[in-house]
Amino acid sequence: MVVAAHHSGAPPAAAMEEAGRKVEREEQQRGTRGSGRVAAVVAAGGGGGGEIEIEMEAAAAGGAAGASSSGQRHDDAEEGGLRQRPTWKRFLAHAGPGFLISLAYLDPSNVQTDLQSGSSHKYELLWVLFFGFIFVLIIQSLAAKLGIITGRHLAELCMREYPKHVKYGLWLLMEAGVIAATVPGVLGTALAYNKLLHIPFWGGVLICGASTLLILTLQCYGARKMELIGVIFISIMAACFFVDLSNVNPPMGEVIQGLFIPRLRGAYATSDAIAVFSSLIVPHNLFLHSSLVLSRKLPSSPKGVKDTSTFFLIENAFALFLVLLVNVAIVSITGTICADNQLVDDIISTCSGLTLNSTSVLLKNVFGKSSSKIYGLALLASGQSCAVATSYSGQYIMQGFSGMRKCIIYIIAPCFTIIPSLIICSMGGAPHVRQLINISAIILAFVLPFALVPLLKFSSCCAMIEPYKNTTGIVQVAWILSTVIMGINIYFFCTSFISWLVHSELSRILNAIISTLVFPFMAAYIAALIYLVFKKVSVSVPLPSTSVSSEIEVEEVRRQDDKVDDIAIR
Template sequence: MFQESRWKNFLSYVGPGFLVSTAYIDPGSMENDLQAGASYTFEQLWVILIGFIFALIIQMLAANLGISTGKHLSELCKAEYPKFVKYCLWLLAEFAVICADIPEVIGTAFALNILLHIPVWTGVLITGLNTLLLLGLQRYGVRKLELVISIMILVIAACFFGEMGYVKPPAGAVIKGLFVPKLSGQGAVGNAIALLGTLIVPHNLFLHSALVLCRKVPGSVRGVNDACRYYLIESGFALVVAFLINIAFVSVSGTVCSANNISDETTNQCNNLTLGSAPFLLKNVLGGSSSTIYAIALLASGQSSTITGTYAGQFIMQGFLDLKMKKWIRNLMTRCIAIAPSLIVSIIGGSKGAAQLIIISSIVLSFELPFAVIPLLKFSGSTSKMGPHKNSIYIMVISWILGVAFTGFNVYYLITAFVGWLIHNKLPKIANVFVGIIVFPLMLVYVLAILYLTFRKDTAVTFIEPIMLDHPVVQNNMEHGLSNSCEVVEADRIPYREDLADIQLPE
């Protein structure tokens, strides 16, 4: 009976981790995974492994932050930072949502191109309309819609797992790629950063810290600890599934494109691999229907990621500005902003240009990550924010090491890539001087902003002491998760947040 009760309690917390995990198998992740496999075979699998380890840690920290404080990340940023810093963080977070939406726009456009044989730029325009259709369907229950989309995403996962069984990637090379760091070949560093940018997206941290507030959590030390543990298990399972799907993408692409007996046609396809040309990877399993099934799954991937972006945008706006929009207005606004660069690039550069834009947006997301991760790490280890629930020194040391490593990796690439471009471009010297005068100060501002967030001392105290009930027996019952009398049953629970963008999730 006790085990049944704990299992029932765990199921009541299931949901946020799976919703968040859809961002890890969106069109941007697919694009970067497939290109990493085609260009570097299995050499960049270690980037995905480290990325998912870091993702699990910081998603756990985000969930714990929301549970322990009763506030989500953007609300705590608003309470902690001066007005100018607060608005800068808000703009960066909104820009991150837009950058994350670009791969969804282009991925949907590629899917429509495969299904309906329309130009990519036309598909980009249609994405604004299909977003309204998606939001219209949510009135029938977002949980049912998410279930359908998850099943469709699992279709493509099953396809790639089936293809893995057919092409049989070398186990030794895959294991070596997972555990032996290596970056060789032109553009390897940029592709690795793009991989990290699609694996760890800033808006997911704001999203996860808010979604957990839509559950009723007992207001005791044990209740909070149980909730943190349940969310860790749920998020861990969801992220492991997403990790395996990403491994399948890279393994299939790497195996097919590195085979000794591939045809010239396949070689050309691998050299120009985009989301639009990827169905050839599945022909061994699906035959002539590979394009249709791939396109349907790609469409589902893009639309499921749209849901997470919409909710994240609502939480960010509500937390920083105390402002909420209707979901359809919020989604349409974000989508229209994302459509503009996607449309311009797809018209000028075609499919290849649109695919490159996904890589660029992923790199931008990677550079924006410190402005969400650093506040999260600081708040998670702060007594003034978390009280007795602040994270252990071991978790904080590991998360800070990974956070500093990722940030240093980004700064190194930013400086070396720009200096390399200055040296090798064909612009007149005077033009290079002016570009340097503009860009180098911006780099300095970027580094100084990161240092400011890292070393600034927190001042706001937001932790609220839990209710201490007068009767010792009642207090003991609350701490051990036992029922109290009807007079205090409402006092032993932290009020859940009904104000968060009208999320339709179970209590």
Template sequence: MAACFFGELSYVKPPAADVLKGMFIPNLKGNGATADAIALLGALIMPHNLFLHSALVLSRRIPGSVRGINDVCRFYLLESGFSLFVAFLINVSVISVSGTVCSAKNLSGDNIDQCNDLTLNSASFLLKNVLGKSSSTVYAIALLASGQSSTITGTYAGQFIMQGFLDLKMRKWVRNLVSRCIAITPSLIVSIIGGSSGAGRLIIIASMILSFELPFALIPLLKFSSSATKMGPHKNSIYIIVVSWILGLGIIGINIYYLSTSFVDWLIHNNLPKTGKVLIGILVFPLMAIYILTVMYLTFRRDTVVTFIEPLKLEPVAQMCMEGGHANADGVFEQNHVPFREDLADIPFPE
């Protein structure tokens, strides 16, 4: 799919200046543009993948030293950053191709109708310049592959969360069956009842829910990784802390702004009787307040529990051996000198 859209991008040749302007200057126009932007944010980041990326660092052979652990984190940062950069390029190419094709002056009547209601179900016509009649088939295969990829990452993230946080273990086939049923059953019901338009709308709603859930994964992760009592010498630098919190608060602010303004706008302009509006407001406004208060609680909650223990600090020889990743004079490290958490060290990895 990336190759097809990159090829289509070279064919339609969108204006480079407008592409760069759209990448760095936010500009939301049209009905539902803000909702689509929030949905895109949730679909790209996905709160459960924050746990998955953190857990996958432990899947490497990690040297027992500060320098070794920092190297492992840096290498995985490069890997995940590269994959997100490729995803960013694909999104840019999709948006650029669709904008260029749909703004062309020589469109047929069918293409104009498809551009006016551009969804996953109708976007395959954008690739006709590169793939011709096979564009719909290749596009369907790419959508299936992306769905499988998303399901696999969700299953892995669920395993780490269930085993790491809840100590909940189950057979692999049972976990896969439960995860797939929970993921597929609602989508299947909506697709049967609402058709392709209902399924497309469900994707937007589900992605928006993921965006609204981001603070509950992002804030604890930022606070944990920036705490010296939790991470010791591996905590985030001041630059990463500042940039991360600015981006995180920006995401939270956008979600809260959209949630409040869109509901108030809907409440004012719907055709319900005043009694119905009052009842819905009494029900929804407290839920919105609970959401905002919970986010504020996570942000300002203080955690003074020390979990990082560094007993070798007062033993220079042992500290130098550990820093270099070497054993002590007897050839082994003494377990009581290694700063690790037993409850975290025994989490089994996905097979």
């Protein structure tokens, strides 16, 4: 930006020189963050006139302040114009990412968990969903704010921060997590096609792969098209499950009590509550959310960053609230049906081991064929949306860790995600849907800490986000709950393996060989987590300008320039 002012009279040269020195000092203070350079030139004639020239040029070291490989920032004039727009229009401009993120909480894996929770514990674990979604909102808001402040998404920051062997290890784990998250989507879609159109399971798997690739082509028209797809899928699932809920007509008093009164009663209530809570934080969602916010032009002023973060927070909270209602509806459907004391033996047997497949049979026996078809449509939307969202997030993960161009990523990443998922689902088949979903949940729980810890480290780094650092209480709550989740996962990994080893029918020699391989692996897993937790963040990320005095000085020069233009017009 160049601003020049010509005056008919001699300007106050000393004042102008002082202003120039102030601007230079401000820019030198921000120089370590790569925010740019400022040159101030003041020339004064004895009586013939004077000239003031202030030049501000963005630095280009590793990406300018306000422009990264992913995000672009408004200049001052453009941002000022946007602030004059009505608040609701500015909010709608930021709406969309939260709905695409929320698809992960309505995938077939979560649907199966909700169905089993309702059939086993009625409405008593709804409070776990309620408080779990609050935690999800906190974590996802940290991911979104990280992208807004740095102009880079989580995968790019990991690529810049960690040594070569660490960042490629993280990349491998995240890709494994994306594939594991895609598997339930493919399974759910194939089951839905089988229930609705009687298509063989393997045929449904192939259709899911083809339709996912077809939907992903919409990203060529912008991220908002993909976000619209998320809204459509959520609307379909909400409509279907609420229609089935209207047939059930659960007692609302008990449902509300289950939402707000924590209770753990009955067999396996504690372990089931832990399973519900742990399944809500999905690794690839942290990368996806920090990427989607970059599809908007990011602000360059402190107030603009604050407003943008608030808009994304409200939008995400609204989307999560809708998804929470859908999850409550799913739990209430099976909770009401299976709690009926007048059920026949066949239905009681179905409730005791409820799966995605048997739920269709349960609804058909209780409410008729139409209810089963509505459930099948909801399952189709759940599975297809899961496959699309996970494949889409896989593109950002691959782009951030590899640095490849987007045109190449658009081709490679979906195939890298979908093809292994199709092979796994085709080999497993319909009889093993429940086992495959459980295995995918275990893999996601295994991968989660390696996405969660970098996010919390970057969000807690004062050197990186000091002008916009998060509230200490929010960060502490996020760390505490994340530590609890990671501790629970490690505990279940170890105890489950030891229990399997003790009760297995393998020979002692084979058990010894397996133990020799697995226990060092667990030790390496824990050591890697300790490394990520205690490693000091050293990456330097250019931040938007935060100097209030510098903004005032530039605005003062801009006003002087306007006065000169008025004089010239006269």
